[in-house]
Amino acid sequence: MNGWIGRCLRINLTEGRHNIEEIDPGLLEKFIGGRGLGARIFTDEVSPQVNPLSPENKLVFSSGPLVGTGAITGASCNVITKSALTGGLACAKMRGHFGAEMKFAGFDLLIVEGKAEMPVIVSIMDDKVRLIPALEYWGRTTVETEELFKNNLGDPWAARETYLVSIGPAGEKLLPLANLINDRFLPVGGAGIGAVMGSKNLKAIAVRGWHSLQVADGNRFMQVVTTLINKLNSAPLTQSMSQTGTAFLVGLCYQKGILPQNNFRRAPLPLRNIATDALNSAFALRSRGCFACPIACIKKADVKHSAYEGKGMAPTYLAIGSLGVNCGITDLTTIGMASMMCGEMGLDPVATGGTLATIMELVEKKLVTPEELKIDLRFGNGEAMVEALRLMATKKGYARRLGQGGLALAKEFGRPEVFMGVKGHSLSPFDPRAIQGMGLHFATCNYGPHHLFAYTFIDELLNVHQSLDPWEIGGKPLLVKEYQDTTAVMDSLGLCNWPLMGLKFNNYVPMVNSCLGTNYKADDLLFIGEKIWNLERMFNLKAGFDRTHDTLPERFIKEPVPDGPAEGQVSRIGEMLPEYYHLRGWNEQGEPRPETLQALNLEVGECQE
Amino acid sequence: MPRIKIDHTKCTGCRHCETACSLNHVANTVNPRRARIRVMRDGNRYYPVIAGPFVDAACTSKHYIVIGEQTYDMCAFCRASCPEKPYFVEAETGIPLKCDFCGIPPSPSCVRWCNTGALELVED
Numbered sequence: 001m002n003g004w005i006g007r008c009l010r011i012n013l014t015e016g017r018h019n020i021e022e023i024d025p026g027l028l029e030k031f032i033g034g035r036g037l038g039a040r041i042f043t044d045e046v047s048p049q050v051n052p053l054s055p056e057n058k059l060v061f062s063s064g065p066l067v068g069t070g071a072i073t074g075a076s077c078n079v080i081t082k083s084a085l086t087g088g089l090a091c092a093k094m095r096g097h098f099g100a101e102m103k104f105a106g107f108d109l110l111i112v113e114g115k116a117e118m119p120v121i122v123s124i125m126d127d128k129v130r131l132i133p134a135l136e137y138w139g140r141t142t143v144e145t146e147e148l149f150k151n152n153l154g155d156p157w158a159a160r161e162t163y164l165v166s167i168g169p170a171g172e173k174l175l176p177l178a179n180l181i182n183d184r185f186l187p188v189g190g191a192g193i194g195a196v197m198g199s200k201n202l203k204a205i206a207v208r209g210w211h212s213l214q215v216a217d218g219n220r221f222m223q224v225v226t227t228l229i230n231k232l233n234s235a236p237l238t239q240s241m242s243q244t245g246t247a248f249l250v251g252l253c254y255q256k257g258i259l260p261q262n263n264f265r266r267a268p269l270p271l272r273n274i275a276t277d278a279l280n281s282a283f284a285l286r287s288r289g290c291f292a293c294p295i296a297c298i299k300k301a302d303v304k305h306s307a308y309e310g311k312g313m314a315p316t317y318l319a320i321g322s323l324g325v326n327c328g329i330t331d332l333t334t335i336g337m338a339s340m341m342c343g344e345m346g347l348d349p350v351a352t353g354g355t356l357a358t359i360m361e362l363v364e365k366k367l368v369t370p371e372e373l374k375i376d377l378r379f380g381n382g383e384a385m386v387e388a389l390r391l392m393a394t395k396k397g398y399a400r401r402l403g404q405g406g407l408a409l410a411k412e413f414g415r416p417e418v419f420m421g422v423k424g425h426s427l428s429p430f431d432p433r434a435i436q437g438m439g440l441h442f443a444t445c446n447y448g449p450h451h452l453f454a455y456t457f458i459d460e461l462l463n464v465h466q467s468l469d470p471w472e473i474g475g476k477p478l479l480v481k482e483y484q485d486t487t488a489v490m491d492s493l494g495l496c497n498w499p500l501m502g503l504k505f506n507n508y509v510p511m512v513n514s515c516l517g518t519n520y521k522a523d524d525l526l527f528i529g530e531k532i533w534n535l536e537r538m539f540n541l542k543a544g545f546d547r548t549h550d551t552l553p554e555r556f557i558k559e560p561v562p563d564g565p566a567e568g569q570v571s572r573i574g575e576m577l578p579e580y581y582h583l584r585g586w587n588e589q590g591e592p593r594p595e596t597l598q599a600l601n602l603e604v605g606e607c608q609e
Numbered sequence: 610m611p612r613i614k615i616d617h618t619k620c621t622g623c624r625h626c627e628t629a630c631s632l633n634h635v636a637n638t639v640n641p642r643r644a645r646i647r648v649m650r651d652g653n654r655y656y657p658v659i660a661g662p663f664v665d666a667a668c669t670s671k672h673y674i675v676i677g678e679q680t681y682d683m684c685a686f687c688r689a690s691c692p693e694k695p696y697f698v699e700a701e702t703g704i705p706l707k708c709d710f711c712g713i714p715p716s717p718s719c720v721r722w723c724n725t726g727a728l729e730l731v732e733d
Contacts, residue, residue, distance in 0.1 A: 002637075069639050070628030070722075097624070104640070156685075157694045160650055210642045210700060218637035222629070222718065229724055242725075286653060287725065289623030294724035296621035300653050311653060 064494020354426020
């Protein structure tokens with residue numbers, strides 16, 4: 001097969017067995033791979049009512065067909081499971097090299113089920129699948145785990161070609177905020193997956209392989225990829241990405257009042273402390289690319305601080321927003337420290353930042369005192385925050401209660417309205433009052449309010465393909481639907497979505513076809529994207545979500561932005577939602593109509609018990 | 610004579626050069642192990658290495674290389690397709706691999722796909 005391998009590795013941890021299965025080619029054609037195929041297999045095999053931390057829950061690692069072929073930014077491996085944080089589907093988009101190496105090891109899909117008696121590491125090396133006892137790894141940070149594992153291999157050549165995905169102490173302690181770490185990258189959108197992996201006593205998965213991938217038309221494929229690289233180079237925004245990573249968004253979001261501060265209650269302080277110039281002077285940035293990525297937006301940096309010393313990912317927009325400004329912190333060294341601590345402990349920065357902002361607001365409202373907490377968690381106190389992260393992840397002291405997530409924490413103090421999130425997941429650092437389309441996406445996203453499941457800001461804020469005003473609502477429901485579908489299909493192909501800042505989705509089609517030997521048109525692919533979105537929606541509906549969860553916290557609907565450029569704006573989610581449902585072909589309750597499912601070729605059996 | 614100049618400080622470790630090389634030399638096939646360029650990594654740094662012939666002389670002059678604060682074993686950057694490491698050898702046939710600049714005139718595919726400037730074709 002071209003692009004695809006067509007093999008799936010199923011590992012049963014309870015019985016300590018594994019077997020290799022063929023994947024039905026019909027399924028590959030219908031759901032492509034990656035997120036689509038992963039969601040299809042997961043929703044087929046796991047009941048929506050399953051307890052996320054029980055052995056019945058499964059983890060599906062799914063690489064797209066373009067991953068590892070050299071298609072630009074083809075590096076994405078998606079992990080699908082039922083989230084321990086939201087109770088709905090969770091999807092971690094793993095970048096880096098793990099997905100590609102998984103393909104070279106000979107598998108499109110990796111399904112982990114059951115629960116091991118003792119901590120184990122799954123090692124898939126050169127066609128040998130083994131379960132390695134991992135007692136000596138348990139309790140270690142993700143960085144230590146990777147180093148120790150590679151040392152234990154005893155062969156420096158093999159170690160260089162091995163890639164790991166692991167959980168940190170947070171995942172071992174079953175914190176709902178825990179995420180996976182792969183190849184020392186933080187995957188995005190993975191809050192709630194680390195705990196699932198921890199509940200299976202699975203510390204890490206290591207892969208290495210030497211299988212070949214086939215491409216349908218190699219010459220044409222090479223030409224198309226060369227053209228796309230040149231096209232990307234002529235786009236100014238991808239150049240900014242290459243220089244400072246996603247942090248270049250900080251300044252732009254600030255200008256439109258999108259960057260939130262102090263748990264979404266005011267516009268930020270002067271920008272100069274956190275803008276890209278400050279980032280360049282705070283760290284010596286080194287670029288690091290995911291597999292086959294010409295942009296290389298991941299920046300590595302060293303932090304040397306009296307309280308912390310380490311190497312890791314320099315702050316991205318997400319870290320600066322969630323762990324920084326939204327917690328009142330505008331010192332980049334502290335933000336970098338917190339971000340690296342999240343990476344080592346295996347905490348998701350968005351969910352963790354949201355939880356910390358929640359407790360900080362509770363402290364400010366005097367519902368809990370710093371003495372009670374034993375940490376001085378106030379807005380702007382960076383050192384206390386870094387300390388809280390450490391305690392949280394290792395479940396020590398009072399801070400152990402923070403680890404349950406923002407919503408549970410706010411409920412504990414009887415003030416659920418203080419938690420800024422949807423479906424139990426904290427909001428990404430975009431104020432939905434100042435960027436209406438993103439607000440609608442946050443309310444309706446299947447995976448919780450994460451901006452990386454619909455890149456509407458490319459048009460709303462950066463005006464790349466069309467010029468839209470972020471504060472207006474005209475045309476936004478259609479924009480959100482289009483971006484949600486595009487993202488779904490690109491995740492399924494295994495492509496990163498950031499190049500959409502320089503390329504149109506249509507530009508990708510020749511690359512897809514020359515690689516896979518298919519005859520897709522752009523519309524065919526977007527149709528598949530819509531199908532995937534509806535499939536995920538159906539699972540979530542059965543897992544207990546309904547129309548009432550498609551909303552934003554009251555603060556965004558009732559309280560206008562108090563200051564800054566977007567002063568006076570409120571979210572008009574109520575006006576946009578009916579149109580969105582209509583465009584999606586859903587009824588007023590937000591359920592896909594039977595004729596919609598039929599038109600999407602989603603068989604009844606695929607969506608209902 | 611044209612050469613490929615390597616600037617390791619610009620390398621991001623994306624391994625696009627490996628896929629380009631493999632696609633160009635083995636029809637319609639991607640496999641970094643069959644590529645004639647490999648990206649070695651050590652911690653946070655990356656070093657592209659282009660395959661060359663294996664001669665005993667290389668090993669007799671072996672010494673340690675200091676870059677920044679770290680000392681490296683020279684084998685880590687050696688371009689020889691030597692029996693000590695799994696690089697630069699066709700797994701099935703055992704034939705050693707060697708960079709051929711993608712034919713004449715030289716237009717190496719790895720340089721074409723390297724977007725960061727770590728690989729550059731120079732005349733000297």
